Every structure is written in structure tokens, then in C-alpha cells.
Amino acid sequence: MAKILIIEDDLTFSQILEGFLKKHGHEPLAINEVKKSFQILEKQSFDLLLVDYRLPDGTGLDVLAHLREKGSLQPIIIMTSFNDVRTAVKSIQLSAFDYITKPVNPEELLMIINNALGKKESESTTNTVEHTDAIKGKSAIADKLYEHINLVAPTDMSVIIQGESGTGKEYAARALHMQSKRKNKPFIAIDCGALSKDLAASELFGHAKGAFTGALNDKKGQFEIANGGTLFLDEVGNLSYEVQVKLLRALQERTIQPVGSTKTIKVDVRIIAATNDDLKTSVSNGAFREDLYHRLNEFKIHLPALRDRGKDLELFISHFIKLSNIDLQRNVLNVSSPAKELLLQYDWPGNLRELKNVIKRMVLLTPNDTAEVDSLPEEMIVAIKQAPKPSGSDLKAINEVNEKALIIETLIKVKYNKSKAAKLLNIDRKTLYSKIERYEIE
Numbered sequence: 012m013a014k015i016l017i018i019e020d021d022l023t024f025s026q027i028l029e030g031f032l033k034k035h036g037h038e039p040l041a042i043n044e045v046k047k048s049f050q051i052l053e054k055q056s057f058d059l060l061l062v063d064y065r066l067p068d069g070t071g072l073d074v075l076a077h078l079r080e081k082g083s084l085q086p087i088i089i090m091t092s093f094n095d096v097r098t099a100v101k102s103i104q105l106s107a108f109d110y111i112t113k114p115v116n117p118e119e120l121l122m123i124i125n126n127a128l129g130k131k132e133s134e135s136t137t138n139t140v141e142h143t144d145a146i147k148g149k150s151a152i153a154d155k156l157y158e159h160i161n162l163v164a165p166t167d168m169s170v171i172i173q174g175e176s177g178t179g180k181e182y183a184a185r186a187l188h189m190q191s192k193r194k195n196k197p198f199i200a201i202d203c204g205a206l207s208k209d210l211a212a213s214e215l216f217g218h219a220k221g222a223f224t225g226a227l228n229d230k231k232g233q234f235e236i237a238n239g240g241t242l243f244l245d246e247v248g249n250l251s252y253e254v255q256v257k258l259l260r261a262l263q264e265r266t267i268q269p270v271g272s273t274k275t276i277k278v279d280v281r282i283i284a285a286t287n288d289d290l291k292t293s294v295s296n297g298a299f300r301e302d303l304y305h306r307l308n309e310f311k312i313h314l315p316a317l318r319d320r321g322k323d324l325e326l327f328i329s330h331f332i333k334l335s336n337i338d339l340q341r342n343v344l345n346v347s348s349p350a351k352e353l354l355l356q357y358d359w360p361g362n363l364r365e366l367k368n369v370i371k372r373m374v375l376l377t378p379n380d381t382a383e384v385d386s387l388p389e390e391m392i393v394a395i396k397q398a399p400k401p402s403g404s405d406l407k408a409i410n411e412v413n414e415k416a417l418i419i420e421t422l423i424k425v426k427y428n429k430s431k432a433a434k435l436l437n438i439d440r441k442t443l444y445s446k447i448e449r450y451e452i453e
């Protein structure tokens with residue numbers, strides 16, 4: 012049984028949710044405004060929050076940001092009626108547990124709630140690495156990615172992993188750890204986006220009893236806990252300037268000083284940092300220290316967006332179907348052609364995480380062995396229809412998409428040697444340069 016706070020302004024729907032959750036043994040409390048949630052959360056704690064995106068006095072993201080600012084890590088599920096998964100992706104970046112689109116499918120909701128509650132329990136008890144369900148992919152981009160991972164993993168170099176939300180940055184970090192000599196030591200992942208400004212230093216470096224109000228005992232920081240192993244700093248760009256200074260010192264001197272303490276502690280930790288953007292803007296506008304950036308950026312790994320991974324998409328679809336069949340005790344063996352077409356057409360702004368969720372939902376809603384279009388989320392179908400993508404008959408646009416993909420594949424194949432790429436593509440260098448610029452290929 013879990014205590015669940017529902018924040019939803021549609022009263023009928025809210026009542027339905029309350030009844031449904033009670034029926035499944037939970038203890039829900041429903042309110043309808045952001046402001047009220049702040050008051051209630053001061054006084055009571057909940058195992059999970061189920062929050063509507065659009066509320067009369069703000070959005071679900073305000074609730075999420077408020078909680079994370081306070082240092083609370085409860086899972087939050089955002090419910091959104093807007094045909095835009097980007098809102099949901101943003102909430103995941105702000106470390107919501109998951110999102111669900113309205114109209115809410117009860118079975119899907121229950122599955123997400125159980126996952127969230129299950130994840131919370133396992134997180135508090137173990138930090139072990141589970142990496143058996145990863146696949147590599149077969150595209151040229153995947154080859155390049157794993158070439159880089161294999162190259163840098165055995166070293167002690169700090170690595171920045173850059174990629175859009177959900178591209179698998181944490182997975183890649185775990186792969187680096189598991190292929191290093193540190194693999195039998197801890198891998199500790201810290202979501203810097205979820206750390207409040209006040210508590211970040213204490214979380215990373217620990218604190219001494221009495222260092223601040225509420226510091227009732229000495230507390231070990233994650234650096235010390237990860238000693239000998241790897242510390243994964245997710246969304247590193249969110250660390251405050253003061254914490255960045257401390258982090259730099261820790262990396263340079265290989266020692267840390269707990270907040271409010273005079274003692275220094277020797278630590279041997281490898282840092283892997285992840286970021287959605289390339290941090291260069293934050294460096295140039297002074298929000299991220301340049302010296303820290305260079306210290307972290309001993310090696311950079313770029314994780315491709317799913318939409319740029321070509322044939323890997325099909326491999327991931329089959330892989331996630333297999334995993335979901337096991338998880339949900341289903342037996343989905345095929346995806347109908349129209350459904351497959353949609354899965355391949357969609358541009359996956361939430362990348363692998365979104366694909367995994369969509370496939371899990373698809374499998375859940377498929378009682379027999381073939382998944383059909385109606386098991387796919389409506390908003391995904393709407394997004395495909397609305398996307399300014401080449402329609403089936405727009406030959407010029409289709410050619411352009413194909414041309415861009417071919418140029419990227421070729422550049423990767425020849426390790427970005429533009430003369431070689433031009434030769435293989437049978438065009439001159441100048442034409443290649445102008446196409447690279449036109450298609451905004453990095």
C-alpha cells in the first residue's frame with residue numbers, strides 16, 4: 012500500500028482516480044492546486060505523486076521543481092493531455108519518474124505506479140549495476156559509439172557523455188564502469204538536476220554533525236561512498252557555481268572536505284558526467300566554470316538521438332518487445348505493418364526511454380501475438396501526422412532526408428575525413444561542405 016498524492020483539477024477524473032487507487036490497495040489524497048500541494052507537502056510525506064500537467068495556478072512541473080529544490084526524491088508521474096511528448100520529456104529531465112498521457116489507460120497507469128514504487132525500493136537498498144539488457148545496435152553510428160566506449164573505458168580518464176534526454180547516457184556510463192578495473196567497486200549515479208542548491212555539497216562531499224540546521228550526525232558524501240569506483244554526475248550543468256568550485260578542487264587534489272569539517276579525506280573516484288547540451292553555452296555565459304569543463308572533458312562521448320540511428324531503431328523495437336513480454340507475461344511476436352510504419356516514422360524526441368515506454372504500453376495492450384495501431388499512443392500518431400516531414404509523395408523532401416542520412420553514414424565510415432567522404436559519395440569537396448552546412452551536420 013502506498014500513500015499517493017493526486018494533484019488534478021478535473022474533479023470527476025480525480026474522483027475516478029481516487030476510487031481506482033483505493034481499489035488497488037493504495038491510500039490516495041486528491042487536491043486540485045499547486046499552492047495546496049506545497050502546503051500539504053510541508054506537513055505530510057507521500058510515496059508517490061500523480062500530478063496533472065496543467066493546473067489552475069501553475070503546472071505539474073512547478074510541483075516537481077519545488078520538491079526537487081527541497082531535496083525530496085519521491086517519484087512523480089506527470090499526467091498530460093497535451094499532444095506533445097516534449098513536455099513529458101522536459102519533466103523527465105527535471106527527474107519526474109515517468110509520464111502518462113490522457114486519456115489515462117488504467118492498466119498502463121497501474122504498471123507505471125508499480126514500476127515507480129518498485130524502483131524506489133530497489134534504489135534505496137542497492138546500487139548494483141544491472142547491465143544485461145543492453146544492446147549495441149548495428150548502425151555505423153553505434154559502431155563508432157562502442158569503439159569510443161571500448162577505447163576509454165579501461166582508462167581513468169574523466170568522460171563527458173553528451174546526448175539528448177533518454178539516449179542512454181546512464182547506460183553508457185555503466186558500460187564504461189563495467190569495462191574498467193573499477194567494476195567491482197561502486198557505481199554511484201547522482202542526478203545533479205534533482206539536488207537542491209543547499210544540499211548538493213553535503214550530498215557529494217558529506218557533512219559534519221552540526222554543520223547546518225538539520226545536520227544531526229556526521230554524514231558520508233557520495234564521493235567517499237564511491238571510493239575506488241565511479242561517480243556518474245547526471246545533468247552536471249545544474250550544479251551551482253559554489254559546488255563546481257568544490258568539485259574542481261576534489262578532482263585536482265583527490266581529496267574532499269565534508270561541509271562544516273576541517274578534516275580532508277583522500278578519495279580515488281573516476282568521474283563520468285552527463286549533459287544534454289554541449290555545456291559550451293554555459294561556459295561562455297559563465298554559468299559553468301571553464302576549468303572544470305576541461306577537467307571533466309578529458310574525453311567526450313556523443314550519444315546519438317534515436318532518430319539518427321537508422322536501422323538500430325528496429326533492433327531496439329524487437330529488444331524492448333522481448334523485455335516487455337517477459338515483464339508483463341505477454342506473447343507479442345509481431346507488429347502489424349501499419350503499426351510498424353508508425354513506429355519507424357516517428358521522430359522519438361524522448362529517444363530510447365520514450366521508445367521503451369511506448370513498446371511496453373503496446374505490449375500491455377496487446378492480448379494476442381500481433382500488436383496493432385490502436386495499441387500505440389494517440390498523441391504519437393497525431394505528432395507523426397503534424398510533423399513537417401516529407402509526405403509520401405514529396406519526392407524532393409524524401410530525397411533530402413535520404414541524402415542527409417547517407418552523408419552522415421559516410422562521414423562516420425571515413426572517420427570524418429571529408430576528402431574521402433566526397434570521393435565515396437562521388438561529389439566534390441565544395442559540394443560536400445555546402446551540403447554539410449545546409450543539413451546542419453555537426
Ligand SMILES: Nc1ncnc2c1ncn2[C@@H]1O[C@H](COP(=O)(O)OP(=O)(O)OP(=O)(O)O)[C@@H](O)[C@H]1O
Nearest residue numbers: 103144145146175176177178179180181182363364
Ligand atoms: N543500449 C541500450 N540497450 C537497451 N536499453 C537501453 C540502452 N540504452 C538505454 N536504454 C534504455 O533507455 C532508457 C533511457 O536510458 P538512460 O536513462 O541511460 O538515458 P539518459 O540519456 O541517461 O536519460 P536522461 O537524459 O533522461 O537522464 C533506460 O530505461 C534504458 O532502459
